[in-house]
Amino acid sequence: MKKFILLGFALIAAIMLVACQEDTVEEVTDNGTPEIEEVENVGPTEIDVEHELGTTTVPVNPETVVVFDFGTLDTLNNLGIDVAALPTGNVPSYLEEFTAEGYVNAGTLFEPDFEVLANLNPDLIIISGRTQEAYADLAELAPTIYVGMDNTDYLGSFEKNVTLMGEIFSKQTEAKEAVEAIKNEVDAVKSMVPSDKRGLIILTSDGSVNAYGPGSRFGLIHDVLGVTPVDETIEAVNHGQNISFEYIAEKNPDLMYVLDRNAVTGGDYTAQTTLDNDLVNSTTAGSEGNITYLTPDYWYLSSGGITSVTEMISEVKQSVQ
Numbered sequence: 001m002k003k004f005i006l007l008g009f010a011l012i013a014a015i016m017l018v019a020c021q022e023d024t025v026e027e028v029t030d031n032g033t034p035e036i037e038e039v040e041n042v043g044p045t046e047i048d049v050e051h052e053l054g055t056t057t058v059p060v061n062p063e064t065v066v067v068f069d070f071g072t073l074d075t076l077n078n079l080g081i082d083v084a085a086l087p088t089g090n091v092p093s094y095l096e097e098f099t100a101e102g103y104v105n106a107g108t109l110f111e112p113d114f115e116v117l118a119n120l121n122p123d124l125i126i127i128s129g130r131t132q133e134a135y136a137d138l139a140e141l142a143p144t145i146y147v148g149m150d151n152t153d154y155l156g157s158f159e160k161n162v163t164l165m166g167e168i169f170s171k172q173t174e175a176k177e178a179v180e181a182i183k184n185e186v187d188a189v190k191s192m193v194p195s196d197k198r199g200l201i202i203l204t205s206d207g208s209v210n211a212y213g214p215g216s217r218f219g220l221i222h223d224v225l226g227v228t229p230v231d232e233t234i235e236a237v238n239h240g241q242n243i244s245f246e247y248i249a250e251k252n253p254d255l256m257y258v259l260d261r262n263a264v265t266g267g268d269y270t271a272q273t274t275l276d277n278d279l280v281n282s283t284t285a286g287s288e289g290n291i292t293y294l295t296p297d298y299w300y301l302s303s304g305g306i307t308s309v310t311e312m313i314s315e316v317k318q319s320v321q
Contacts, residue, residue, distance in 0.1 A: 062123035069128035074305025092297035199227040200253035205261035210240030245279040256285040292319040
């Protein structure tokens with residue numbers, strides 16, 4: 001009977017030993033003595049990403065990455081992730097390193113070069129609004145995800161996109177720290193914004209002027225940072241609401257935030273020359289020198305990146321200091 005009991009204990013001990021060794025590796029030291037090292041648990045090799053255009057299974061830590069969104073390129077650069085290809089035309093000046101030799105030109109934001117991409121055989125393609133019409137064709141080449149910004153929840157969608165990049169490229173800690181730093185700065189700037197000052201956001205293009213209000217692509221100024229809009233009824237459309245100089249004079253903003261589209265697309269007009277007239281100069285913003293010319297690279301080309309959002313907040317901060 002004792003023999004059976006001892007045999008039972010021996011079997012249990014053997015099973016426990018095998019179970020423990022599943023997470024270990026045995027190495028032999030110089031004197032021949034076995035040495036047990038613990039092996040780190042391996043995480044998932046792929047994740048399912050739900051996005052506006054569908055659900056895509058994405059490899060974790062993809063090696064060959066193509067980006068058709070400069071905000072995402074900005075974020076990946078901050079997280080220390082390199083890319084293989086991108087549209088190399090009109091790259092924001094602060095990301096000009098990605099135009100150097102060694103980076104493949106993937107076409108344009110609106111027209112990807114499918115032949116180049118097929119030869120590249122990417123592991124992941126990342127797009128946003130300007131490339132969404134090509135989504136179905138890109139998805140046939142490689143796993144493709146859409147990471148556009150939600151104008152009605154700018155900060156929330158920013159956090160979602162940065163967090164996703166952290167998960168895909170195993171940079172969760174860095175992504176979380178970047179988001180928290182920006183949230184803290186948002187709180188600091190909101191506390192500085194004067195409640196009795198009203199602001200107007202405009203974009204100039206070839207001499208015309210369009211206004212943007214809450215819920216628009218530049219609504220960060222109103223929706224996140226708390227600048228009171230001079231007009232609550234401005235249409236939240238992608239290209240803005242066309243306005244006249246008489247409208248600007250009538251609304252008489254205390255603060256004006258100006259984007260110059262021609263600075264990106266080229267042309268004979270500049271925002272300064274377009275707005276240099278008696279009607280604009282007579283406003284409170286014009287007469288008190290409270291017209292802020294925003295940096296198109298951040299606001300127009302790469303909105304939604306870690307650096308661009310940081311700088312966007314900083315430009316609004318300077319306008320209310």
